[in-house]
Amino acid sequence: MKRALVASLAALLIGAPTANAAEKAIWGPLELPGGGSAFETYKDLGVDTYQVGLSFATTVPQRPANPGDPNDPAYRWPPSLDEAAAAAAANGINLAILVTQSPGWANGGRSELHAPDAKAFADFMAAASKRYPTVRRWMIWGEPNRADRFLPNEPNSPVGPRAYARILDAAYGSLKAVSPRNIVIGGMTWTGGDVKPAPFMKFMRLPNGRPPRLDWFGHNPFPFRFPNLRELAIRDGWRDISDLDVFSRQLRRTYGPRAKFWLSEFLVLSDKPSDEFLLFVSRAQQARWLRASYAIADSLDSVAGLGWLSLLDQPERNPGAGSNWGLLTETGAAKPAYAAFRSAPSEQFRPVVRAPRTVTRSALRRRGLAVKVRPRTAGRVIVELRRGKRRLGRATSRVPAGATRTIVVRSRTARGGRVTSVVRTSRGATVRRSTVVR
Helix, strand or coil: CHHHHHHHHHHHHCCECCCCCCEEEEECCCECCCCCECHHHHHHHCCCEEEEEEEHHHHCCCCCCCCCCCCCCCCCCCHHHHHHHHHHHHCCCEEEEEEECCCHHHHCCCCCCECCCHHHHHHHHHHHHHHCCCCCEEEECCCCCCCCCCECCCCCCCHHHHHHHHHHHHHHHHHHHHCCCCEEEEEEEECCCCCCHHHHHHHCCCCCCCCCCCCEEEEECCCCCCCCCCCCCCHHHCCCHHHHHHHHHHHHHHHCCCCEEEEEEECCEECCCCCCCCCEECHHHHHHHHHHHHHHHHHCCCEEEEEEECCECCCCCCCCCCCCCCCECCCCCECHHHHHHHHCCEHHHCCEEECCCEECHHHHHHHCEEEEEECCCCEEEEEEEEECCEEEEEEEEEECCCCCEEEEECCCCCCCEEEEEEEECCCECCEEEEEEEC
């Protein structure tokens, strides 16, 4: 009885939970220039998730006798992926694997871009999940809305999305059978493509007319303009990072009110264009664009994570080649974007926040709302009390890492209803807690 009472009081203290903020993800090498593990750098940056690729075609070039068994002799698991899985686990970083390409034996002797037999792909995904049991994030193919990445594909046609839907749904079933904790990330579109992201999501249907199963919808929202949700959506189904609010509405009409995006790749080049991307800005502006993009991801509950491509600039092997998309130069020197990424909100630094579930109007006016915050990094804590977009009150305090501080936000609001405590800490993901004013 006493335990039940204590549990009830604790439940009253903790404000109504909200969805987790966006994870901070990255693509990059296992080693830094000159040697040494890159994972110390990823840890310093506050990376939540490290992303890496896995080729179905090169991992199993010949048909395995026991395709669901990762120890079948036909499998040639890449040592670099074994190393990445071990390093990520040792540093408390999630690993997300992008599986792409298909061997000829699984796709009728066609190119590696062609959709494989759904069962063969599902068997491979099951074997991969068994090989890497600590991995929970699985991305299915890369940018299948492009004909140079996935076949069959025809401009503005449902042919590609429907072929993709079959392998995605099969992969979902096999990955969940290995572990219900596996997170299956489908879609994996990019800003443009032969089939633009908005129609690709619309066309992505199984033979029974239903959307394929997935946990998160993957998208690479490469920008055409400075990241800002106030920008008008680009016409004809293009979707860059400034269109995420519009794209989120389509996602949730399709997959329900709790559906989320996994934004695997985002970047803006510094200094010069490349043979891959024409848009570029100065190094200082690259940092500014990065900060704005992670602020957008942190502000939207429809975003599960945002990944930066990449840690290092590419070397310029010949004129026009090489992309300056890194947080570090090709030799390992930090650019302004490094500090910007490091300070961007991270789930691993998400503060612990408690707020009352209910408060009376008179108590709110007289004493304010007492919000308990335990930040994971030292620095300034900001607590705002909001009703919708209107700010009702604000309070700040400097709090040591790991210490719990009660911060009182005062408001003279006379209205009842629901208000939200919005808590921001140094490097931590924003936390929102809901309180009912009676």
